[in-house]
Amino acid sequence: MNLHIGQLTVELTVGFVALFLLTKVLGKTQISxxxxxxxxxxxxxxxxxxxxMYDDETSIFVIxxxxxxxGSMVYVVEIISQKFMGSRKxxxxxxxxxxxxxxxxxxxLKKSKxxxxxxxxxxxxxxxxxxREVEYAILETNGTLSILPKYQYGSPNRQDLNxxxxxxxxxxxxxxxxxxxxxxxxxxxxxxxxxxMEQLHKQGYRxxxxxxxxxxxxxxxxxxxxxxxxx
Numbered sequence: 001m002n003l004h005i006g007q008l009t010v011e012l013t014v015g016f017v018a019l020f021l022l023t024k025v026l027g028k029t030q031i032s033x034x035x036x037x038x039x040x041x042x043x044x045x046x047x048x049x050x051x052x053m054y055d056d057e058t059s060i061f062v063i064x065x066x067x068x069x070x071g072s073m074v075y076v077v078e079i080i081s082q083k084f085m086g087s088r089k090x091x092x093x094x095x096x097x098x099x100x101x102x103x104x105x106x107x108x109l110k111k112s113k114x115x116x117x118x119x120x121x122x123x124x125x126x127x128x129x130x131x132r133e134v135e136y137a138i139l140e141t142n143g144t145l146s147i148l149p150k151y152q153y154g155s156p157n158r159q160d161l162n163x164x165x166x167x168x169x170x171x172x173x174x175x176x177x178x179x180x181x182x183x184x185x186x187x188x189x190x191x192x193x194x195x196x197m198e199q200l201h202k203q204g205y206r207x208x209x210x211x212x213x214x215x216x217x218x219x220x221x222x223x224x225x226x227x228x229x230x231x
Contacts, residue, residue: 096111098112125145177207211224
């Protein structure tokens with residue numbers, strides 16, 4: 001009995017330390033921010049280690065081996081998603097605009113398996129108690145909802161300050177990400193590739209590859225350069 005308890009204590013300690021180090025290496029975020037892939041990986045790894053610990057015939061080396069193999073596969077997937085943009089949608093999912101210019105996008109709701117009651121619940125959690133207060137709502141890959149409110153319902157409240165305006169907010173459009181141009185978003189921003197390149201040249205960039213991130217909003221282009229960490 002004492003031998004079994006001692007072995008279990010050692011296995012739990014080793015498993016805890018190994019999982020802690022693994023999460024540090026993989027750079028996992030907090031639970032509310034993980035993607036579906038991260039969530040599945042966490043559940044699988046927890047079950048894998050838990051079952052191994054309570055199996056008397058399983059040694060500490062087998063537990064460590066399981067953690068290393070699974071962690072290596074997850075790490076490889078993370079590297080692939082960082083290096084190849086095309087794989088991110090498959091592995092991490094993509095945000096969905098479920099409310100666009102104050103109107104519900106029924107097609108996106110269906111694709112996201114989200115009904116109106118669930119959407120209302122997510123909106124209320126953000127502090128807005130009516131869909132009429134929302135100009136844009138984006139369902140993120142981790143299941144949370146990001147909201148851009150209408151001007152009169154923003155903070156501070158325009159109506160309380162007697163600030164009346166018919167101007168509505170615009171959703172920023174990502175044009176360049178990790179040095180790659182998003183052609184589809186150019187039409188959304190009503191920009192041509194030629195005009196975008198002219199803007200880049202004016203700000204001292206010779207090519208898209210020199211730009212880490214660029215977004216277009218309110219007729220303005222925000223550019224963040226590709227900085228070499230070694231410099």
